[in-house]
Amino acid sequence: MTEPEWRTIVEWQLVRPGGPQVLPAVELPGRLWADEPRPLQEALLRACQVDAVLLKALSEKEDSETGVRHLTLLGAHRDDFADGHAPEWYTPGSFDASGTSGATPGGGRSGEAPWARPGWIHRVTRWLAGALPPGVTVTGPAEQVRIWDLSCVLRVPTSDGDVFVKSAADSPLFVDEGAVVTVLHRHFPGQVPAPLAHDPGARLLAMRPFPPEIGHQAPLDVHAEVLGAYGRFQAATSGVTAELIAAGCGERTLPWLADQLSTWAAALDHTVVPPGADPASWLDEEEARAIRSAVPGLLSAVERLSAYGLPDCAVHGDFHLANVARADGGFVYFDWTDAGVGHPFLDLVTLYWQPNPAALDAYLAAWTAHAPPDRLREAWELAEPLVAVNQAISYAAIVSVLPPDGDATLKPMIARWLRRLLTLRS
Template identity: 35%
Template sequence: MRDDVMAVVDRGAYPDAVTPWERESWRAAVRDWVDGHLAERGLGVDGPLRVRLRPWSVLVRVPVTGQRAVWFKANPRSAAFEGPLTAALARWVPDQVLEPLAVDAGRGWSLLPDGGQLFRTVLEREPVDPREWESLLGQYAGMQHELVAHAAEIEHLGVPSARTADLPEVFDRLLAANPALGPDDRARLTALRPRLADWCAELAAVGIPDTLDHADLHDGQLLRPAPGRFTFFDWGDAAVTHPFCSLRVPAERARDHYGPEVLPRLLDAYLEPWTGNGRTTARLRRAAHLAWRLSALGRAASWGRMFPAAPGTAPGTAEGAAWLRELLNEPPFAG
């Protein structure tokens, strides 16, 4: 990417976000790194870059001569595991994820191929049967099941550990560290702590092993290369925790799209790969009910993975506080 390559910059709802993109030396290093990996493949940049700046990532669409664009992504240090995790997933579950073209774990950089259409784009363009979401959740749960054997390796890559039995301590850390909670909310959450510990113990007793939780599996983090088939990407919010914590985000998006009547079938589609070993449907539904509520901890934690902010600012704390308050709310299905 030469110095004279134009860039179209999108800051979204975060015009004041502080990212490394503001530093010319950093941009120059990125240009050299991307150019080098493209040159290894006999490729070069062809056209303006499209840059998306957020407090949690720098994402650059790089047009390439004669083929689909590639994507450069930079994570903050707290989410620098995403590149190594993506590479490892491409080895373990190659048909489910994107395989990175290059990863620099030390700098939190990844270079990824274009994986095709976002599921969100498909939803905006044409009617989509809700059974597509059932296929999505069944495929994703099956992948999580395959990754159970790799949970310790995933943690070794730097992915945060939030094991089911340890979630009360995760709650304690998040509550203590969040300055955006008012005294009333803080008191209500503190009073909830004994019940939360009971939920975690009950959930762990079901016997579903901890594995990879994407933690933000919405329609903008999914590719749909073909009807009923999905590719999973964007692992910067991930953690190793109870797998059922993954259900909430996609189920909420589908509910928003089709209405609450889709939830029972989505729940069945997600839980089907976890049947067996004497687990009853009622017990799995109870586990999903508990994990739906506890998933708020993972979402709250992910808002702490930001680039270093300007002095006196605390990006993500308001969003993290909102997710902690979600612990006070009942899930939208019985359990």
């Protein structure tokens, strides 16, 4: 089925000061998702004359045979709750995809993102207005560029051009991105977003605009160019690891990974589903036993890898071409919420989704000051299964704080990466 044959039916439930409001369904051509809400908001404005802020997606379903997607969205009138406070009756968990509300007074559920509460967008806009340089003012309403369980990105017009504001979920994996980006930008301007302001308590980061992402569909030669440049960038960050740790970067060193293997991986069981993970796709008994049996060999790989002498450096944690932009003859690496300090090769996630020998060669060439090419390739062979383990550990932290109705694409990821590990070892 081609893309133009799809259609998307959107149902909005609105939080109003006096209670909930359910709007008539709006149908749009194409296959649309809630995480990029602008076309959905524009369609609602045309059909119902309602300028809505999206709070969260309550439901996203599709039928590939009929080519129909159904979205149920929770929102609020943009002009409501300008004081930044939600109504007393409202709780995010009181709404569901059936259009019902059993609201009771009180706060949100565990795992609910701050942007899921009415008034949040007004509070953030006021914060930005107070954080802008002297003489710069906010000149219009904030636009939601991206919104999902893990983060929300706003574009806010100012008298000095657009400013992007990002907020990240409260996760044991995520760092104070503003503090980390400030360190990286001080040493490597032009290679990370330019921060304007950040609020650690509210997990807010205001940034100057940067060019669009390169994206997953980039040609293989671009993929190789990016990985070569990123390897050189990482190598240069080995001199600022103390500053990055002081800024709150998590630990992803080989000793840390060995500890995780000895505790977390060695205890995996098919009868114990990690918090937030999808039970239906969790490991079966044979898979869990295979993971536990693999731990001694993985610990040996960690020890052998450490002997190659590659320095700890900045690790992005979610490095792929949708988190990279081309600018001024180089690249901008963005979305540092998962940042850590650790072994550089743990960042080569992109090679799992897009195998590219030339890209691997370009990346390894950035490290020849530390070892000859044949030794670097040996080191990568040791590191490759460890990348899968590292990703599984990261997703365990991510899904542990999702709300019960959180993003369904994230919940199977622990098991998916562990199965990838078993495939690599087979």
